[in-house]
Amino acid sequence: MKPTPACRAEALVMSADALLKWKAQIFDYQQKITESKPPQQTALFDLAPNHCNPDAIDPFTLSLQSMAFYRMPADAGSAAIYFVIDNAIPLLLYVGETRRSGKRWKGEHGCKRYLDSYHSLHYHYGLQREVSIAFWWDAPVQTKPRQQLEQALIHKFKTPFNKENWERWGQPFQTSSKKQMR
Secondary structure, three states, rough: OOOOOOOOOOOOOOOOHHHHHHHHHHHHHHHHHHOOOOOOOOOOOOOOOOOOOHHOOOOOOOOEOOOOHHHHHOOOOEEEEEEEEEEEOOEEEEEEEEEEOOOOOOOOOOHHHHHHHHHHHHHHHOOOEEEEEEEEEEOOOOOHHHHHHHHHHHHHHOOOOHHHHHHOOOOOOOOOOOOOOO
């Protein structure tokens, strides 16, 4: 008798060595990006600095919050770019944008499912992880500019939990749900 998907045991997707190597590759890439200065374009006229410049945002210097932040009593929040970071390394896992920071994570969110698998694999191998979230509150209120900034940060840091980078890093933390992370 063939087991139903609900009864099938979840198999580990990677070994401890493969997990550590995967994380080291991402860490090395992100460290190079963080430490290198972006090329500066010269201008004939003094231009006002753009506060939404992805090269001016360092997610690793933002105040960290618990991943359970959305369970705290609070208002609906405001527009933000958010970063899911494993501080044990540090490793930037996911970049997202929201119009209402307090509500974005209350319902279904693919990153929450992916993080559950990430935590489970680390727990299974006895590996340390310290996953937190950080918010950049100066994000544009208008949707299109905020989403453009989100995409620029996803491409800059090559965050492994964002679907845009799955081809580069793979998808080692498959979820049982058919829903995909956005």
